[in-house]
Amino acid sequence: MNKHLFQFIALARQHRVAAALLFLLVFPFLMPYDALSVNILIFGLYAVGFNLLFGYTGMLSFGHAAFLGVGSYLAGITVVHAGWPWWAAILAGVAASSLVGLVIGFLAIRTRGIYFSMVTLALGQIVYYVFYKADHWTGGENGLRGVKVEFIDLPGISINFLDPLNKYYVIYVFVALALWFLSRVLSSPFGAVIEAIRENEKRAAACGYDVARAKLLVFVLSAGICGLAGTLRALHLSVVPIDSLHYLQSGQAVMMCLLGGMGTFFGPFVGAAVFLYLEDVVTNLTRYWMGVVGIVFMVFVLFFPKGLWGTLLHQLERWQGRQGGAA
Amino acid sequence: MLDISPQLFALQLMTGIALGAIYALLAIGLSLIFGMLTVVNFAHGAFFMVGAFLGVHFLGITGNFWFSLLLVPLATGAIGLVCERFLVRPLYGRGIDYPLLLTFGLSYVLIDVMRFAFGIEGLPSSTPAALRGSVSLGFGHFPLYRLFLIGATAAIVLALWLFIEKTRYGLIIRAGSRDPEIVRVLGIDISRVWLLVFGIGTAIAGLSGLLAAPTRAVNPEMGIPILAESFVVTVVGGMGSLPGAVVAGLLVGIVFAMTSLVAPEYAELSIFVLMAVVLLIRPQGFFGKAGLMS
Amino acid sequence: MSSTPILEVRHASRFYGKFKALSDVSVSFRAGELTAIIGPNGAGKSTFFNVISGGVPPSAGQVLFQGQDITGIAPHEFARLGIAKSFQITNVFKHLSAHENVRVALQMQTTRFQLLRPRSHYRELIERADTLLARVGLQACRDKLAGDLAHGQQRSLEVAMALACEPKLLLMDEPTAGMSPEETLVMMELIRRLAQERTVILVEHKMKMVMGLCSRLIVLHHGELLVDGTPEEIRNNAEVKRVYLGQG
Numbered sequence: 067m068n069k070h071l072f073q074f075i076a077l078a079r080q081h082r083v084a085a086a087l088l089f090l091l092v093f094p095f096l097m098p099y100d101a102l103s104v105n106i107l108i109f110g111l112y113a114v115g116f117n118l119l120f121g122y123t124g125m126l127s128f129g130h131a132a133f134l135g136v137g138s139y140l141a142g143i144t145v146v147h148a149g150w151p152w153w154a155a156i157l158a159g160v161a162a163s164s165l166v167g168l169v170i171g172f173l174a175i176r177t178r179g180i181y182f183s184m185v186t187l188a189l190g191q192i193v194y195y196v197f198y199k200a201d202h203w204t205g206g207e208n209g210l211r212g213v214k215v216e217f218i219d220l221p222g223i224s225i226n227f228l229d230p231l232n233k234y235y236v237i238y239v240f241v242a243l244a245l246w247f248l249s250r251v252l253s254s255p256f257g258a259v260i261e262a263i264r265e266n267e268k269r270a271a272a273c274g275y276d277v278a279r280a281k282l283l284v285f286v287l288s289a290g291i292c293g294l295a296g297t298l299r300a301l302h303l304s305v306v307p308i309d310s311l312h313y314l315q316s317g318q319a320v321m322m323c324l325l326g327g328m329g330t331f332f333g334p335f336v337g338a339a340v341f342l343y344l345e346d347v348v349t350n351l352t353r354y355w356m357g358v359v360g361i362v363f364m365v366f367v368l369f370f371p372k373g374l375w376g377t378l379l380h381q382l383e384r385w386q387g388r389q390g391g392a393a
Numbered sequence: 394m395l396d397i398s399p400q401l402f403a404l405q406l407m408t409g410i411a412l413g414a415i416y417a418l419l420a421i422g423l424s425l426i427f428g429m430l431t432v433v434n435f436a437h438g439a440f441f442m443v444g445a446f447l448g449v450h451f452l453g454i455t456g457n458f459w460f461s462l463l464l465v466p467l468a469t470g471a472i473g474l475v476c477e478r479f480l481v482r483p484l485y486g487r488g489i490d491y492p493l494l495l496t497f498g499l500s501y502v503l504i505d506v507m508r509f510a511f512g513i514e515g516l517p518s519s520t521p522a523a524l525r526g527s528v529s530l531g532f533g534h535f536p537l538y539r540l541f542l543i544g545a546t547a548a549i550v551l552a553l554w555l556f557i558e559k560t561r562y563g564l565i566i567r568a569g570s571r572d573p574e575i576v577r578v579l580g581i582d583i584s585r586v587w588l589l590v591f592g593i594g595t596a597i598a599g600l601s602g603l604l605a606a607p608t609r610a611v612n613p614e615m616g617i618p619i620l621a622e623s624f625v626v627t628v629v630g631g632m633g634s635l636p637g638a639v640v641a642g643l644l645v646g647i648v649f650a651m652t653s654l655v656a657p658e659y660a661e662l663s664i665f666v667l668m669a670v671v672l673l674i675r676p677q678g679f680f681g682k683a684g685l686m687s
Numbered sequence: 688m689s690s691t692p693i694l695e696v697r698h699a700s701r702f703y704g705k706f707k708a709l710s711d712v713s714v715s716f717r718a719g720e721l722t723a724i725i726g727p728n729g730a731g732k733s734t735f736f737n738v739i740s741g742g743v744p745p746s747a748g749q750v751l752f753q754g755q756d757i758t759g760i761a762p763h764e765f766a767r768l769g770i771a772k773s774f775q776i777t778n779v780f781k782h783l784s785a786h787e788n789v790r791v792a793l794q795m796q797t798t799r800f801q802l803l804r805p806r807s808h809y810r811e812l813i814e815r816a817d818t819l820l821a822r823v824g825l826q827a828c829r830d831k832l833a834g835d836l837a838h839g840q841q842r843s844l845e846v847a848m849a850l851a852c853e854p855k856l857l858l859m860d861e862p863t864a865g866m867s868p869e870e871t872l873v874m875m876e877l878i879r880r881l882a883q884e885r886t887v888i889l890v891e892h893k894m895k896m897v898m899g900l901c902s903r904l905i906v907l908h909h910g911e912l913l914v915d916g917t918p919e920e921i922r923n924n925a926e927v928k929r930v931y932l933g934q935g
Binding site for chain 1: 761762763764765766767772774778779780781782783787790791792794795796800801802803804805806807809848851852
Binding site: 174181191192317356360 | 427431432433483494499513617625627659665672673
């Protein structure tokens with residue numbers, strides 16, 4: 067029995083994208099209501115983008131809300147102010163967030179370690195204040211309203227985007243693309259460079275790698291993925307709240323990533339699911355959600371730093387090792 | 394060019410210095426904790442907020458501002474001691490990000506604890522009776538309280554400098570920040586030192602909150618932008634540097650105040666732009682990289 | 688034979704505040720030599736090593752590689768130029784396997800920014816990594832985590848990684864540090880073989896080891912160049928004796 071289980075796990079790990087997508091395909095049927103599933107999918111993608119920088123490369127950014135927010139706002143602005151179709155809005159959002167990622171990354175990478183976390187937080191706040199002030203375009207304090215995409219028109223069919231389940235599967239397509247891309251990058255030679263940098267930056271430089279350049283590239287990729295999550299969020303909510311850009315939103319990515327399991331492929335989704343499900347339950351019981359999540363987060367930092375998924379994987383590996391089971 | 398009289402300019406400069414004093418205190422607390430423990434206290438803004446709340450609360454109970462001035466830093470320092478001992482210390486071997494993450498979670502808890510204790514609206518705060526009114530500075534009238542702020546901060550900075558530079562315990566702190574091994578070899582319990590420094594750092598944060606309370610709205614969210622602003626000061630001045638914290642704090646305060654004069658909507662943005670510029674030309678900050686206090 | 692020295696250090700100094708770690712040191716190395724930098728503790732050996740390997744730029748003076756001024760260039764440029772180093776304190780990727788360690792080092796030459804093709808497709812890299820591992824005698828430990836290897840094996844792994852960029856100049860900082868006598872002999876033999884194909888500069892404080900191994904010794908003392916000569920010359924030099932025996 068065990069042997070089959072191990073074989074199954076090995077297969078899933080080898081084809082991690084397919085395994086993840088298969089699970090996400092049926093996910094809505096496991097959740098109490100579809101809007102929650104959509105939220106989890108979107109924020110899972112956000113956490114995945116963040117995880118690329120934090121879990122895989124070891125750079126703790128506290129400014130990733132900037133990319134989520136810029137993605138949302140640019141998608142929203144192109145729809146509201148320029149009447150662009152949904153697909154162009156998504157492209158605009160991803161392009162804009164990648165560009166912002168380039169600029170912020172360039173400035174932030176000049177600093178190291180903990181300094182980096184402080185600097186990214188502060189740079190993210192610049193984006194927040196800029197968008198706050200540009201209220202003609204962004205709606206300022208009230209956020210951007212009226213991002214109405216009711217129908218997804220593809221050649222041949224018109225999907226009713228207002229139906230939550232439809233929404234889920236449209237967004238699912240984009241998440242699938244992003245996960246496939248991420249998996250390719252991680253398995254590529256560049257993926258090894260990322261790992262080397264996380265393991266031992268000095269060593270990587272001694273091997274000849276331009277660490278700053280590599281970090282910048284990862285930063286931009288991470289920003290793009292988070293930007294994609296942002297565009298999808300804008301289309302989902304039909305509004306873009308100004309708080310999307312605030313560092314507390316960045317903190318949410320950090321929390322989801324740690325809760326789920328940083329440096330694992332599927333961990334961020336688990337983290338997003340746990341976080342949002344918990345929020346849903348707790349806010350119905352008490353108004354002190356912030357305190358609850360703070361305590362939960364601290365418990366994880368202290369006792370379960372690998373996160374739920376990471377701990378599970380780790381225990382499976384140990385169990386497998388003891389059983390002498392092999393793939 | 395805008396119509397600003399020299400008197401208005403000078404008064405606004407003074408306002409900037411008063412604001413800068415608070416920033417300097419915040420940055421000193423952050424730098425102390427970072428220099429000694431290599432921990433960036435992401436709960437620093439929250440401790441500031443707790444200090445403000447406790448300050449208003451004690452003032453309300455006792456009616457005595459000077460008493461609060463003494464009690465509040467002791468209180469926030471004590472909370473800091475407990476947090477270091479039980480929450481931060483277990484994480485020291487792990488990796489530089491973990492204490493940071495923990496303090497971030499801690500900030501969330503502190504915010505909701507204050508909401509629970511004092512309500513979500515916050516508390517009304519006013520200038521203590523003895524310090525109300527304004528003083529004539531020659532070029533205009535300036536609020537007495539703000540003058541007090543500047544003076545109090547200068548006194549605190551001086552006291553801290555004397556403690557660090559001239560006392561035996563201060564020497565241990567300076568030595569410890571440069572070489573924890575040596576301190577251990579000398580038979581000093583380094584963890585006691587860390588505990589104390591964290592406590593001093595949070596005490597200063599609480600004190601700055603108390604001092605700032607009469608000048609702004611006291612609510613559970615007040616520490617949130619403060620955290621970002623203290624990071625700006627730290628980047629500009631250089632992490633782990635006392636003179637850097639003071640100079641950068643004053644500079645940031647003045648930049649904010651002067652921008653408020655000519656382009657008020659861009660005041661908050663201006664200090665972040667200052668930080669971005671410093672990052673471009675001198676990423677380690679003006680006084681950056683040096684040891685704890687040099 | 689080329690008259691340009693492969694490495695030339697001109698009046699290099701390195702200050703840390705008022706402390707002169709290295710003071711006006713000038714020395715040149717010809718291609719193919721096996722040289723050791725020796726000296727008592729605090730002589731400036733590590734600083735000298737850092738200056739010629741990119742760890743730290745000199746405060747004054749120049750470093751030239753094959754006639755080209757490389758003073759103050761970024762650390763990652765050194766490997767690209769053909770200067771490889773192994774660290775004094777073992778510095779490998781602890782959570783990667785020995786094979787992966789070497790492959791990361793090899794990748795630098797060809798595919799560093801390749802984003803989309805899986806690593807497993809690069810057959811040639813995999814083979815070359817295995818060849819290098821065999822060179823240093825680690826083929827049996829191919830899939831073991833570098834952090835789990837014995838100390839001597841980790842040092843050998845570092846050498847394999849250094850060889851990945853096909854260096855013309857190999858710099859080794861105390862290559863036998865912390866090794867048992869048996870491991871030291873193995874490393875010495877490896878260094879001897881490597882020196883046949885390229886220029887090698889060692890920093891060492893094990894006198895006996897370098898005496899038998901190197902054709903040239905450079906003695907540093909208090910950051911200055913004291914003596915430069917053959918092992919025979921060094922052995923008989925009164926200054927050197929004083930400096931070493933005079934130490935407490």
